[in-house]
Amino acid sequence: xxxxxxxxxxxxxxxxxxxxxxxxxxxxxxxxxxxxxxxxxxxxxxxxxxxxxxxxxxxxxxxxxxxxxxxxxxxxxxxxxxxxxxxxxxxxxxxxxxxxxxxxxxxxxxxxxxxxxxxxxxxxxxxxxxxxxxxxxxxxxxxxxxxxxxxxxxxxxxxxxxxxxxxxxxxxxxxxxxxxxxxxxxxxxxxxxxxxxxxxxxxxxxxxxxxxxxxxxxxxxxxxxxxxxxxxxxxxxxxxxxxxxxxxxxxxxxxxxxxxxxxxxxx
Amino acid sequence: xxxxxxxxxxxxxxxxxxxxxxxxxxxxxxxxxxxxxxxxxxxxxxxxxxxxxxxxxxxxxxxxxxxxxxxxxxxxxxxxxxxxxxxxxxxxxxxxxxxxxxxxxxxxxxxxxxxxxxxxxxxxxxxxxxxxxxxxxxxxxxxxxxxxxxxxxxxxxxxxxxxxxxxxxxxxxxxxxxxxxxxxxxxxxxxxxxxxxxxxxxxxxxxxxxxxxxxxxxxxxxxxxxxxxxxxxxxxxxxxxxxxxxxxxxxxxxxxxxxxxxxxxxxxxxxxxxxxxxxxxxxxxxxxxxxxxxxxxxxxxxxxxxxxxxxxxxxxxxxxxxxxxxxxxxxxxxxxxxxxxxxxxxxxxxxxxxxxxxxxxxxxxxxxxxxxxxxxxxxxxxx
Numbered sequence: 001x002x003x004x005x006x007x008x009x010x011x012x013x014x015x016x017x018x019x020x021x022x023x024x025x026x027x028x029x030x031x032x033x034x035x036x037x038x039x040x041x042x043x044x045x046x047x048x049x050x051x052x053x054x055x056x057x058x059x060x061x062x063x064x065x066x067x068x069x070x071x072x073x074x075x076x077x078x079x080x081x082x083x084x085x086x087x088x089x090x091x092x093x094x095x096x097x098x099x100x101x102x103x104x105x106x107x108x109x110x111x112x113x114x115x116x117x118x119x120x121x122x123x124x125x126x127x128x129x130x131x132x133x134x135x136x137x138x139x140x141x142x143x144x145x146x147x148x149x150x151x152x153x154x155x156x157x158x159x160x161x162x163x164x165x166x167x168x169x170x171x172x173x174x175x176x177x178x179x180x181x182x183x184x185x186x187x188x189x190x191x192x193x194x195x196x197x198x199x200x201x202x203x204x205x206x207x208x209x210x211x212x213x214x215x216x217x218x219x220x221x222x223x224x225x226x227x228x229x230x231x232x233x234x235x236x237x238x239x240x241x242x243x244x245x246x247x248x249x250x251x252x253x254x255x256x257x258x259x260x261x262x263x264x265x266x267x
Numbered sequence: 268x269x270x271x272x273x274x275x276x277x278x279x280x281x282x283x284x285x286x287x288x289x290x291x292x293x294x295x296x297x298x299x300x301x302x303x304x305x306x307x308x309x310x311x312x313x314x315x316x317x318x319x320x321x322x323x324x325x326x327x328x329x330x331x332x333x334x335x336x337x338x339x340x341x342x343x344x345x346x347x348x349x350x351x352x353x354x355x356x357x358x359x360x361x362x363x364x365x366x367x368x369x370x371x372x373x374x375x376x377x378x379x380x381x382x383x384x385x386x387x388x389x390x391x392x393x394x395x396x397x398x399x400x401x402x403x404x405x406x407x408x409x410x411x412x413x414x415x416x417x418x419x420x421x422x423x424x425x426x427x428x429x430x431x432x433x434x435x436x437x438x439x440x441x442x443x444x445x446x447x448x449x450x451x452x453x454x455x456x457x458x459x460x461x462x463x464x465x466x467x468x469x470x471x472x473x474x475x476x477x478x479x480x481x482x483x484x485x486x487x488x489x490x491x492x493x494x495x496x497x498x499x500x501x502x503x504x505x506x507x508x509x510x511x512x513x514x515x516x517x518x519x520x521x522x523x524x525x526x527x528x529x530x531x532x533x534x535x536x537x538x539x540x541x542x543x544x545x546x547x548x549x550x551x552x553x554x555x556x557x558x559x560x561x562x563x564x565x566x567x568x569x570x571x572x573x574x575x576x577x578x579x580x581x582x583x584x585x586x587x588x589x590x591x592x593x594x595x596x597x598x599x600x601x602x603x604x605x606x607x608x609x610x611x612x613x614x615x616x617x618x619x620x621x622x623x624x625x626x627x628x629x630x631x632x633x634x635x636x637x638x639x640x641x642x643x644x645x646x647x648x649x650x
Binding site: 069072073076189190191192193195196 | 272273276277279280283284314315319323328329330334
């Protein structure tokens with residue numbers, strides 16, 4: 001049984017955020033981390049793998065070759081294999097094109113009847129939460145989003161979804177796709193044993209050549225050209241100015257406040 | 268030295284673990300109660316840290332001396348005392364088992380120690396024998412009524428974690444006719460055996476939260492299968508174990524010093540006097556420069572020593588002593604300056620440097636004082 005986990009390398013937003021002239025993020029100049037929700041997806045996959053005999057966890061990443069350092073860490077956490085989907089043709093993809101490419105990558109590896117695909121809920125850079133559900137659509141499998149609890153019982157999954165005003169419990173058959181939230185689990189650490197052994201694990205790179213025969217991969221479905229979304233402008237919102245504080249109490253201050261509000265035509 | 272990707276990953280793992288799990292609430296609790304915290308010990312064990320340097324076939328992670336050194340540095344950077352929680356099994360406790368135990372003993376003792384299921388401690392120091400292990404007065408003599416047993420009598424002192432230990436490695440005189448460090452053997456002592464007791468918990472200046480006490484042995488019968496290594500030749504192992512322990516202590520001091528520097532930099536940028544942050548005064552900024560320089564020099568010496576231990580070069584004993592001597596004295600100087608930069612705030616327990624100043628003090632003392640390290644270094648020069 002294959003347990004896929006789709007993972008994204010994202011800019012570390014605790015550091016400096018840099019934007020290029022065309023409005024897209026200047027990723028090269030920013031420190032990177034593993035997208036936090038994706039780590040919960042990895043943990044969910046590893047937990048399931050540890051319960052099920054003859055199962056393995058395959059990390060699926062779309063990104064530049066430099067994403068290797070992140071993939072090494074995920075292998076050191078205990079994942080069994082990794083697929084890096086990387087190629088110039090894929091650059092500039094929006095969520096539609098990205099899910100097109102990742103779905104093709106999973107199909108190329110081989111998605112079986114009993115298999116499961118895990119994703120994080122959303123990435124901290126774009127915050128769209130669109131890629132996971134779109135991958136499920138393109139693979140033609142059921143999807144369950146916002147998983148806060150998962151139980152597996154031989155080909156059947158029961159998932160507790162966290163919604164704004166409560167929980168919803170859903171059952172599904174495999175194959176399926178599940179997006180995970182941080183309430184689901186606490187991601188494990190790497191281990192020294194895992195770090196010593198990560199480079200003995202299978203690591204595949206899928207480029208355009210490898211994926212091009214998949215029907216999902218067309219010139220007008222991938223990369224910048226295949227992306228229906230175009231960034232018009234990126235900017236840091238202007239900071240709200242400091243408010244005016246009135247000292248004192250009693251009638252005098254109230255009068256002062258009343259006059260200010262009157263001047264500004266609030267009242 | 269440039270760390271390879273694997274060692275950089277290890278550093279990242281240790282740092283993430285320490286910064287996440289060693290919360291300030293936990294550190295305060297250790298400070299206030301002085302008691303061993305089993306919850307964090309179990310977390311340390313579950314992360315594999317109790318077995319970092321122990322081979323995988325004996326339940327460990329299979330890391331080398333550099334993996335171990337980086338662990339001590341990074342854990343100590345957040346908590347000097349919790350670093351010891353992970354240290355003992357890899358160092359003084361597990362070391363003698365790793366070097367001397369036969370296969371049966373390794374399976375019985377080393378495997379659970381590596382996994383953190385059991386705690387083993389190191390009992391060398393006595394009231395009359397510390398740096399001078401030759402003064403050992405604890406005896407282990409054959410039981411006249413049963414040749415399968417030895418009878419142990421004596422007192423070990425300042426034994427870290429003795430109150431929570433399952434087992435202790437005890438050095439005892441087995442041949443009273445031999446003088447000095449000769450005629451000493453090692454035994455694995457089950458702390459639950461009749462006749463074993465521990466003294467009161469010592470009230471220490473620093474590294475509180477890792478209880479220390481005496482171990483008293485009063486006619487304790489130990490089976491001969493718990494003799495560790497060859498009879499009468501225990502002292503050689505003690506010395507070999509101490510080499511690794513000294514490297515660990517050097518790395519512990521390095522981590523404490525790094526923390527002190529980070530606190531001093533932060534405080535000196537925030538603290539305003541005479542209309543500017545105090546770091547804008549050369550008197551302060553040059554202190555910071557000296558601290559950073561000494562820390563980096565110690566770091567390179569420690570990493571180099573770790574690599575020499577991996578390669579098993581002949582100069583390992585003096586290098587371990589140099590690393591411990593330099594790094595621990597350096598760390599004391601750095602913590603002194605960090606407190607000085609903090610001024611009155613550095614004397615207040617609310618600020619981390621107050622604790623660092625107390626914690627770092629032990630590092631020039633335990634596992635061989637600075638002066639003993641100087642003896643080892645000069646001894647190698649004047650041979």
